[in-house]
Amino acid sequence: MASIIIHQEKIKNPGDVLKVCPFGAIQYENGVLSISAACKMCKLCVKNGPVGAFELVEQPLVQIDKDAWRGIAVYVEHTHGEIHPVTFELIGKARELAAKIAHPVYAVFVGYQITSKAEELRHYGVDRIYVYDQPELEVFRAEPYAAAMEDFITALRPSTVLVGGTTVGRSLAPRVAAHFRTGLTADCTKLDMQPNTDLDQIRPAFGGNIMAHIRTRNHRPQFATVRYKIFSAPPRLQQPRGEIQVMYLDPERLRSGVRVLSIESKPVVENIENAEVIVAVGRGLRKEQDLELIRALAERLGGQIASTRPLIEAGWVDPRRQIGLSGRTVSPKLLITCGISGSVQFTAGMGAANFVVAINNDPQAHIFKVAHLGLVGDLYEIIPALLQQLGSGQPSQVQEHLKTVKSEVIG
Amino acid sequence: MNIIVCIKQVPGTSDVKIDEKTGSLIRDGMDAKMNPYDLYALETALQIGQETEAHVTVLSMGPPQVKEIIQEAFLMGDVDGVILTDRRLAGADCLATSYAISQCIQKIGLPDLIICGKQTTDGDTAQVGAEIAEFLHIPHITNVLKIEEMNANGMIVEADLPGMLQRSEIRFPALITVEKDIYQPRLPSFTRKKRLAGQPMQVFSVQDLADHDENHYGLNGSPTQVMRIFPPETDTTSEVWEGSSQDLAEKLFCALQERKFI
Numbered sequence: 001m002a003s004i005i006i007h008q009e010k011i012k013n014p015g016d017v018l019k020v021c022p023f024g025a026i027q028y029e030n031g032v033l034s035i036s037a038a039c040k041m042c043k044l045c046v047k048n049g050p051v052g053a054f055e056l057v058e059q060p061l062v063q064i065d066k067d068a069w070r071g072i073a074v075y076v077e078h079t080h081g082e083i084h085p086v087t088f089e090l091i092g093k094a095r096e097l098a099a100k101i102a103h104p105v106y107a108v109f110v111g112y113q114i115t116s117k118a119e120e121l122r123h124y125g126v127d128r129i130y131v132y133d134q135p136e137l138e139v140f141r142a143e144p145y146a147a148a149m150e151d152f153i154t155a156l157r158p159s160t161v162l163v164g165g166t167t168v169g170r171s172l173a174p175r176v177a178a179h180f181r182t183g184l185t186a187d188c189t190k191l192d193m194q195p196n197t198d199l200d201q202i203r204p205a206f207g208g209n210i211m212a213h214i215r216t217r218n219h220r221p222q223f224a225t226v227r228y229k230i231f232s233a234p235p236r237l238q239q240p241r242g243e244i245q246v247m248y249l250d251p252e253r254l255r256s257g258v259r260v261l262s263i264e265s266k267p268v269v270e271n272i273e274n275a276e277v278i279v280a281v282g283r284g285l286r287k288e289q290d291l292e293l294i295r296a297l298a299e300r301l302g303g304q305i306a307s308t309r310p311l312i313e314a315g316w317v318d319p320r321r322q323i324g325l326s327g328r329t330v331s332p333k334l335l336i337t338c339g340i341s342g343s344v345q346f347t348a349g350m351g352a353a354n355f356v357v358a359i360n361n362d363p364q365a366h367i368f369k370v371a372h373l374g375l376v377g378d379l380y381e382i383i384p385a386l387l388q389q390l391g392s393g394q395p396s397q398v399q400e401h402l403k404t405v406k407s408e409v410i411g
Numbered sequence: 412m413n414i415i416v417c418i419k420q421v422p423g424t425s426d427v428k429i430d431e432k433t434g435s436l437i438r439d440g441m442d443a444k445m446n447p448y449d450l451y452a453l454e455t456a457l458q459i460g461q462e463t464e465a466h467v468t469v470l471s472m473g474p475p476q477v478k479e480i481i482q483e484a485f486l487m488g489d490v491d492g493v494i495l496t497d498r499r500l501a502g503a504d505c506l507a508t509s510y511a512i513s514q515c516i517q518k519i520g521l522p523d524l525i526i527c528g529k530q531t532t533d534g535d536t537a538q539v540g541a542e543i544a545e546f547l548h549i550p551h552i553t554n555v556l557k558i559e560e561m562n563a564n565g566m567i568v569e570a571d572l573p574g575m576l577q578r579s580e581i582r583f584p585a586l587i588t589v590e591k592d593i594y595q596p597r598l599p600s601f602t603r604k605k606r607l608a609g610q611p612m613q614v615f616s617v618q619d620l621a622d623h624d625e626n627h628y629g630l631n632g633s634p635t636q637v638m639r640i641f642p643p644e645t646d647t648t649s650e651v652w653e654g655s656s657q658d659l660a661e662k663l664f665c666a667l668q669e670r671k672f673i
Contacts, residue, residue, distance in 0.1 A: 003631075037475065037498050038501075040502055041630040077573070079573065139577065140572060170538065171541050173541075174505070174509075178541070183633075186537065201635075204643070210640050212637050213639045213641070214635050215635070257585060258550050258582075263577045347643070363653070368649065373650055381656030382660050389660055
């Protein structure tokens, strides 16, 4: 229980302390300093204000018994029993975290006619797999799926619950976390475990180039969501292990205000998440037509184009081609960024790229700090020159292919 | 029919940096705007309002300045405005924010439909909508792409799932979060501006809520705590080249060739 109080008498120039707060929450009215609702409790005023002027008053809180919560649970994301690969990545991370505190790893599998599919999870080193296999759970609906998770958590009391940051995970996890009135940290990019079972969660924050280290210090279970392709899946075990336990929930508890009428696969579009080569473009692009230049390069390298959020918002690029925290996470072998400054929102989505080339005319751009190879220059000059090189260099697969076709025709 | 749209004021820029010496945040000015995704939520409510003569209320929680985005909403359509502002709400994480908003919605009166944007551009968590629904014990659907039909009891919507499109019927009262492009948001009308000058908005504080125990709000009511903020790590193995565009293109070509990309 904390609040910040101001000792007015220790402040000589009230006008000067206003700028100590990056959120403009310190107000000076009628000769009195006060803190407004804009305060984010970042405590920078305590740290950087005049000595002793801002004081953080903390009342001791009643500590919960953390030993009463054991195990790291992973929610199994799936479509009709086909397990989403983010699940294996989370199981790998869960095993790593659990080993530090000697906790078991659980998987929670919720759906209908899925019990046979649970076998596959045994190849990833889970200690126990809890399956809720009931007709009411045939397709994803937030309330019944949340009811199953609530039942599992009440029965097993896991210390940590990891959920994939997909549209399903981001609809389900908050519902369950709110039910238990506990903490949920979205889109973590790093996780670690403290000996006292507190989960260290790191994620980009404040909408900018800042990382936040977050803990849920006095609530259990502690929830975190993680995007697909942030962690690596462990190798598949030859010898399956772990037991499968089928759970049952009273259908009364699976009622929902939602009735699913139909479900269909989305038309298959080129998927940047699985692309090996990506040419990404940002605000350095002057107009929509110039995308042709980027397309030409992508095509020549056998890759796909992608972009940052501003171009999506401008409607120039399909939203499914957005790299970043609010877009997709990609892991290509080669990523060329053109005219992208490299905000944390963007770089959070490209962390797994093997080789990153950045072209930007601002030598101070943050992208140069994360790229393996940075080219300070104008994309409008470098890309055409590169395309020319590519044209005169070794023939591309396309040209090779065309040649074969031609020779076949001639032959 | 009653609709509440939850909107948030976010920084106008994401150019936030950390002063490495002091650890303070550096923001270029304090520009603020309505979360862009909330414009779609508001437009959805206004479209429904036109069809069904629903009564639309916009609700925002934050510092007193949030009245700016309520005024922006006034310029877009006939809506009522409600602000929840209180120093005791400071430092709220997703859970404490959702709880405060759910309490405020109960104060206003539970509507048939609550609409939120799919996420904010500052927090980017996309969690608050689903948490509000849980606190209010109502069904929710996130990532709604299209509203197909509606009547007094519920609506049929199409929502985005990983690899799938799901068509569902949802019974009121309910909460939905809408995707960008569900409708094209209208521009603020400046002819409305004169007419609406000084349109009042309701202002609530924690004291007005049914649960006014301050331990349930703000930092005190937040299970998650920010231990520390720091600049992102950067890979030191990077190399930066400068020179003429022709040279750079040639060197890049060689680098790509060396790594067998071409």
